[in-house]
Amino acid sequence: MRKWIVLALVLSLALFALGCQGATKQTASSSSTVEAKKEAYKIGAIVSVTGPASPLGAPEKNTLLLEVDKINKAGGINGHKVEILIEDDQSDPKNAVTAVSKLLSEGVIAIIGGTTTPSSMAIKPEIAKAKIPQMAMAAGIPITAAPDEWVFRTAQSDAVAVQKVIDYMVKTMKIKKFAILSDQNSFGQSGTEELKKLAPKAGLEIVEVQSYKTEDTNMTAQLTKIKGTKAEALVVWGTNPGPAQAAKNMKELGITIPYIGSHGISNKTFITLAGPAAEGVVFPAGRALVPSSAKGAQAEVINKFMSGYKAKYKDNPNTFAGHAYDAINILADALKTAGSNNEKLRTEIEKTTGFVGISGIFNYTQKDHDGTTLNDMVMVEIKDGKWIEKKATEKK
Amino acid sequence: MHFDQFLQYLISGITSGSIYALIALGFTLIHNSTKLINFAQGEFVMLGGLIAISLYSAAGLPLIIAIPISIILVAIVGIVFERLAIRPLRNSSNITLIIVTVGVSILLKNVAMILWGRDPQSLPAFTGDKPIALFGATITPQALWVIAVTVITVVLLQVFYKRSIVGKAMKASAINPPAANLMGINTSNIVMLSFAMSAGFGAMAGVLITPISMTGYSVGGFLGLKGFAGAVLGGLDNPVGAVLGGVVLGIIESLSIGIIDSGYKDAVAFFILLLVLFIRPSGILGDKVREKV
């Protein structure tokens, strides 16, 4: 018996020591350890690289590594190299809670993350306590709700995307009634809540709200219910593959009302999966999707990022990759003038004006930590498997 | 609710239900020869779909060749799984084996993620995707494929269990392995065969449903759960029960969307499953097992 207890003890201690050692080693190797004259700026990131949110988190991680590499190759920030420590929360906020302490103990000067709204919320208090800036890449409204001293957001807030959709329905389509079909994950539910809040203000009536589980294989039942209503359009809020499934099922059921998507489907995967059913789908997206819609400087930024990403990862970046790009570059810009002092850094981020990013032109103020505005999104239509900008004036 | 709407819910339920039923069959097969629940069953489905996709779109093989190759490959995975991870443990407790299948499921899922990436993929429907109208409701040809294959499979399985020597041997080795061994049945081979068959059925389900629902590395857990629920609802030891359970589960889900709320559909389905179990502790068609003392 006694030997057993000793063994249990030794084992747990040994494993623990091993765990700690291994973990730190791993972060070191995933960062770019370039010889630097000045002390490197350590930036932490908490991203959902694996788990259900990985379609969002994995490109974010790729982008962060890509951009940091770029910054360091250009000589760093005022001679300081940037070291990025990326933690995977496996799409579970529980892991984000421990990861944030790990990053803080490494002495990071800012944290990018999380990928999802719950993870961003889970780490918010701890980061605020440590008084360093947080750059969230998720869209949930409560992230930048008070207290928001230390948290910024680079994803367009759901409010922006939803407003874009509502404007489109009211101004371009001129309809009165619509139905919602959304994912039961945080992305879909946050969008649904915002639609419910903003639609009545614009004089729109929501006739039916349906949802599906992320993995659901068949949405014909939900769509049948919607078919039985007087909805003039269907708004589908989710990330792949749900919305593609919905588009296909709509075709099968012979539902002909227009399909309006969310920025969650602003990627090639949707078109591949939905096939012919993707034709005519309209959704809000950052200008990155249709570079021609961006003017001058932004077009250039977007094109450069897209070709760089494609060259390294043989894949097209999606909207969420754009959020990571904006987060790291806004931070880098602020670091240039503020240095690593936390108060100064936050003030500098709050001073960001006209930053040309992927998701939009960012203007933070002391009050507004969202940065982007309605103007930074466009409505996009899928035509012949390609994205084209749906101009608000078209139907007038 | 209008009749055509009701019919559409029913068809929708039967479509999802027969997917669950096909997967539930895989659970029954392994349970019938080992008394095991194979938590990696859903991963067979995922592998079947993804391998077929690769053979079809990357290797350019026609569907009619890609499908059987995919099924055979997954059956081989099933055999390897049984030989390496189940056979060495044949004297261990059931729960130990179940944890092994959990481990295998985690392994397969994440290897698939590395091999095929995170995005789900699709296959074209076998015979076009023009929906067929039916009293104001519609059904896709691919759904008919799923339903037909499910029915044929369960009939063949019944014949297999009742008529063929191997089938009878399978049942015998589940009920009393030592006795079956004494009767000259090689129980170890029987278990291997049941894993191969179960994996093959899983792969077949994966191939059949990919055109309907797309397949990505992560679908296994969800489909496995539904299949398990269907099998338990119908009675784990009975293939007809498994199919019935799967279809009933699909219909319950679909109707609860129509009547209650789509957000609660899983809760409703599991609630009814619990109720059924409280009334019939061995599922709808399950045998009541009496312990001999």
Add this chain to the structure above:
Amino acid sequence: MPLLEVKNLCKQFGGLTAVDNVDFRVYTDQIKAIIGPNGAGKTTVFNMLTGVDKPTSGKIVFEGIDISGKKPHVITGLGISRTFQNTQIFKNMSVVENVMVGRHIRTKNGMLKCMIGLRSARIEDSESMDKACSLLKLVGMEKKANKSADDLPVGERHLLEIARALATEPKLLLLDEPAAGLNNEETGKLAEVIYKIRGGGVTVLLVEHDMSLVMDISDEVVVLNFGEKIAEGPPLLIQQDGQVIQAYLGQAVEHA
């Protein structure tokens, strides 16, 4: 008053009648045996006596109390305990712990007291331990007290079950084929144990296939065939009963 009285006992499984209108009585300090060919319904009678199965109809009266259909643990509490034909020892425990489980009904400490580890719980536990050890001595297994029960050979499993059943302090002990799998020497020992049990004031009702053992130790024998009682009486009479010989003994001889 008989210790146990079985009146018109019937049990049906689906359409099959396993026990049909069986009557018998067991008096205090008797050793009584139930015999009959395979499938005669002997174990089913035991299952009903101990509450494992519910009788379809009929009555079981123990010490003047109707116990038919009562839950097993209640019946044990009243003073009937049993062993099993397919031994049901607790393989996940040591031999002595198996017997200590038998003390359960005669001890009182509940979940809360045990959780806190109260002194009274610990005292009770060591008393259970002492009692269990003395019962193991009775069946001659005291040397194997700390072995895992799973390692015991068949014969000792039956003895362990007897010790465990005795730990519940029964007034009536039901033994279901205790001699199955025993050799002659072991059967002899078993007979001694059964006598000792009776000597300790416990009435014994047993189901047994070993005819020499039954005829040797029983005061009275009940014969079942296809669920019906076909004879009852002292062993010598039973051995000469034509119906019994025809239905049972003849068959047994053929098989032997």
Add this chain to the structure above:
Amino acid sequence: MVAVRALLKTRRTGLALYGTAMALLPLMFSNDYYVKVLIILGINILIVLGLNLLMGYAGQVSIGHAAFYGMGAYASAIVTTKYGMSPWFGLLASIILGGIVAYGIAIPTLRLKGHYLAMATLGFAEIVHVLFLQLKDITGGTDGISGISTLSIAGFLFDSPQKLYILVWIVVMAGLIISINLANSRVGRALRAVHGSEIAAASMGIDTAKYKIQIFVLSAVFACIGGSLYAHMAGFVSPDSFTLGVSITLVTMVVLGGMANVWGAIIGASTLTILEEYLKGYEDFNMVIFGLILVLVMVFMPQGLYGAGTRVIGLIKRRFKLIPDTAGEESAAS
């Protein structure tokens, strides 16, 4: 008698040893991260101890304990944020809620056997998970609940991981003592008897239904306390943390460590928690390695880590003739 006393004595020494070591552990780390991992480890050990009583001792499988974990966390979160009550009420509320729900669900569910029971507990957990998602007014839906206050005693705030750690480990030690006491008591034997042969247990006078329900409730309460502690540590709860995957991980911890042994539960929970934390750095390969290790351990040590360890020690002892052969047989056979 002497043997029993000796056993009790080693048990106490073991507890004291483990307790002191664990209390001293955070002194080695000034770093919040390690302490937080230790807190999570403590919470996992607490839940696994309870689950081990249910699965290892009573033999009743539950693939639904994440539901109780979550209920504990949500009860604490709701009581403190919505009603502004003291976190201690949160802890109390979670125990009461978990206990009542567990009791209600146990009565019909524990009549089921084997895989049917497993499915029923799983189904129950799925229903609870749907409720976490859908009862948006109470649970906050997918966004969860944030701003959960920290525990305090008489003005002493457990506001840093180091401070909370002390509390968590006191609770874990209490859970450990309860488990050890119970395992070797009249009730513990009754539970093992139910596992070994339900029909024989009933014939020995054990009210099998009662004990199955009692132990289910106890294990649920352990999980609820774990959930409550988690909520107060993290300050945030959301449905993503209480999924089917979490239930399965808990069961895996029990089996991996070795069933029906208190120390096995500790080894299982510690190994898996630390392994998960350690592997996180491997990202895509993380779960591949995890799955592989799980399969390998179970294939080569079907009795779990504790069982395998006993065997190895037994072999070593016999190799060096430290103990006579007969005693060695015993440990090799178990």
